[in-house]
Amino acid sequence: MDCRNQTLVTELFFVGLTNLFQHEVALFLVFLFVYLVSVLGNLGMITLIWMDSRLHTPMYFFLSHLSFVDVCSSSAISPKMLTDIFVEKKVINFFGCAAQLWLFGHFVVTECFLLAAMAYDRYMAICKPLLYTLIMSQQVCVQLVVGPYAVGLISTMTHPTFTFCLPYCGPNIINHFFCDLLPVLSLACADTHINKRLLFILAGALGVLSGVIILVSYMYIVIAILRIHSADGRHKAFSTCSSHLMAVSILYGTLFFTYVCPSSSFSLDINKVVSLFYTAVIHMLNPLIYSLRNKEVKDSFRRKFERKKFLIAR
Structure with a gap:
């Protein structure tokens, strides 16, 4: 499409979640509660x-660090x-859209x-308990935390750069409530085939790599747990992984539904619900x-709470 004689788009408008006032009030209250619980819960955990x-x-x-990332990710959206929710024109400029896209993706x-x-930490704790404290030193832990931040930083610099180098001539309305990559790319007046292929390759590689690390770690964990003769021992070993498994299942399940399943199989409204x-919610x-x-x-929280009650009583 020839964009030379058209006004370049500098702002984008969101369709949002709903236009009905009754629904707007309900959604605002629900997601304000979700956001406050998310921020307070994660900061409390830290x-x-x-x-x-x-x-x-x-x-x-x-x-x-997972709690810190949750606070930042939620605050980006x-x-x-x-x-x-209560604004008639839900507008965001290109810089704000690029920042939101980059921060959330990161x-x-x-x-x-x-x-x-x-998952690797749980593998070391269960499969190599005698060497756990030696291998999982402070230096190794710092490296295992810096690595994810670095991967997130490098990988997400690519998509916003290539996305916002494209010409945008109109329309400028996104049927979404935030700047997600695919809805933004759909507005470009240029061929986005390379961008979408790059997204698929890079996101797929990162998803597969992190997923394989988790899967392989848990394969060894399951084998180690099955070798434990005591039922109490097996239960205790599995209980240390159950919370992590739930967090992994929820995150990867929703991301798979949104970015791997064919978009034509689901309506945009369903995709917006999953995006929410x-x-x-996660x-x-x-x-x-x-x-x-x-x-x-729970024991740590109980100790802090009882200590606070004791100090107040005195």
Whole structure:
């Protein structure tokens, strides 16, 4: 398409979630609650791990960074989404769209590889318990955390750069509530075949790599657990992995549904619902999963709460 005689688009407009006032009020209240629980839950988890010396282990070191990533990822989308609910013109400029796309993509990739690092940590704890403290030193843990941030940073620099180098001549309306890559690419007045192929290759490679690390780690973990003769021992070993498995299943399941399943198989409205789940709800679920299903976290919280009550009573 020849764009030379057309006005270049500098702003994008979101269709949003709904135009009915009753639905807008309900959605605002629900997702404000989800966002607040997500932020407070994850910051609470970080604070608890930082304050309790009993939780200064590799597992909780990774969990504190997972909580930090959840706060950042949720904050890249939810505040804008919440402010747009009651606004008639849900507008974002190209710079804001690029920043949102980059930030969210960066933290999603980082979270995938943090979960892979946590799977490797569980593998070392269960399969090589005698060497665990020696191998999972502070230096190794830092490297296993820096790696996901670096991979997320490098991988997500590619897509926004190539996406916003394309000409945009109109229309400029996105049937979504945030700047997701594929809806933005659909507005470009140029061939986006290379961009979509690059997205598929890079996202697929990152997803497969992190997924394989998790899968292989759990294959060895399952084999090690089956070799434990005691039923209590097997239950205890599996309980240390159950929260992580739930977090992995929820994140990878929603990402698979959104980016791997053919888009023509589902309506845009269904894709928006799924997007709501992995942009907002998952980040609220992670601290709940790790707090409600983790005895050490519950015990730590109980100790802090009882100590606070004791100090107040005095």
